[in-house]
Amino acid sequence: MNEFDRLVDGYHRFRQDRFTRQNALYRDLAETGQSPRVMVIACCDSRADPAMIFDTAPGEIFVVRNVANLVPPYAPSDDYHGTSAALEFAVTGLGVAHILVLGHARCGGIAASLSGDGRGTFIGRWMSILEDTRRGVRDSTEGDAQPRALELAGVGKSLENLMTFPFVAELVREERLQLHGGYFDIATGILNLRDPSSGEFTSVLDGAPAFT
């Protein structure tokens, strides 16, 4: 069985198991439409799937995934803006009450950004969203600690960029929308949340600082 056959095999398991158990929910969602209250902005990385990490039901979270879970700054133009389009729909169409930017450990996009790879590529251009942040981390952090430092700082930068979207900033001011930062450590499975005032991340398991 090759990888793709395994995928279709997985579909059959889903159809028989989860879909059967949640058949009424799927039918209801099909008829009434989706109304998720939470948007998650996550990385494409195959190890950091928000639906799996948060054990969510269908219809519960609206997810956009891109390289390194980045939010670009608000910059309307004739270019194609996939993440901004998803954000616009989540906020102005679905009216989500929460947006979580979910970073993760061992992020390939972050590693590429630090190594300077990807000039002239789509990834290089995309990671330039973190150009200033990367420079700051490089100046302040030892080499080995830079990937994690930039993964964490990148979440902060994306939260900052979210506030450059007028429809986000307005709802946050009116306290109808809350922004959150998170970080999933793949090897330990520990989820960390970002304190909005200090920018520090702590584990949701025991509230202890997750990193030294």
Ligand SMILES: [Zn+2]
């Ligand atoms: Zn990643």
